[in-house]
Amino acid sequence: MARDVQITFDCADPAALSAFWAEVLGYRLAAPPPGFDTWDAALDALGVPPERRNDASAIVDPDGAGPRVFFQRVPEGKSAKNRVHLDVRAAPGLEGDERMAAFEAECERLVALGATRLERHEPAPPLSGGFIVMADPEGNEFCLD
Known part of the structure; x- marks a missing residue:
């Protein structure tokens, strides 16, 4: 179940x-x-x-x-890297430059809301289509994937 x-x-x-x-x-x-x-x-x-x-x-x-x-x-602040994080599917069905451009646009929108851009990972086929690592306003990491 x-x-x-x-x-x-x-x-x-x-x-x-x-x-x-x-x-x-x-x-x-x-x-x-x-x-x-x-x-x-x-x-x-x-x-x-x-x-x-x-x-x-x-x-x-x-x-x-x-x-x-x-x-x-909670009383304590974040002190280490997340062991679990969210992958936000920001470019479903897109690949290559089009996928990364969609991530960049969403990244800009989220930075304006208080997120922090941490790093960009370029596509590395066949296993990775590329992604952007970000942090929310309290430092919790998440990916645009």
């Missing part, structure tokens, strides 16, 4: 990082619980104090196909 998965990021600013990844993935912020029009109304009803309202955030695929992505505040 296949299982649903959730991808979880430990981070310093869940609201900001979830907004960034929503833009990267074409996701949206998760809706508040049933019966509430806003997260503030839900958190008020649950008695969550203002200083704890950025402890967590989640984004979801608007089509319901992709996994939920959850962001939770």
Whole structure:
């Protein structure tokens, strides 16, 4: 039996990082619980104090196909390379110069949102079509692949 998965990021600013990844993935912020029009109304009803309202955030695929992505505040910062990272498929079906040009355009868009470009790997057929390594605003590595 296949299982649903959730991808979880430990981070310093869940609201900001979830907004960034929503833009990267074409996701949206998760809706508040049933019966509430806003997260503030839900958190008020649950008695969550203002200083704890950025402890967590989640984004979801608007089509319901992709996994939920959850962001939770942790006290420590990132200290080493990710052991797991996301590959963002930014050029499906493209090859060669056209593929790399699509990556460059997406890289520029994401840098404007707060990402950092780390390195570009040129195509090396037959095993690699090329990719760009980036980091999100909190330093988590990901690839445009």
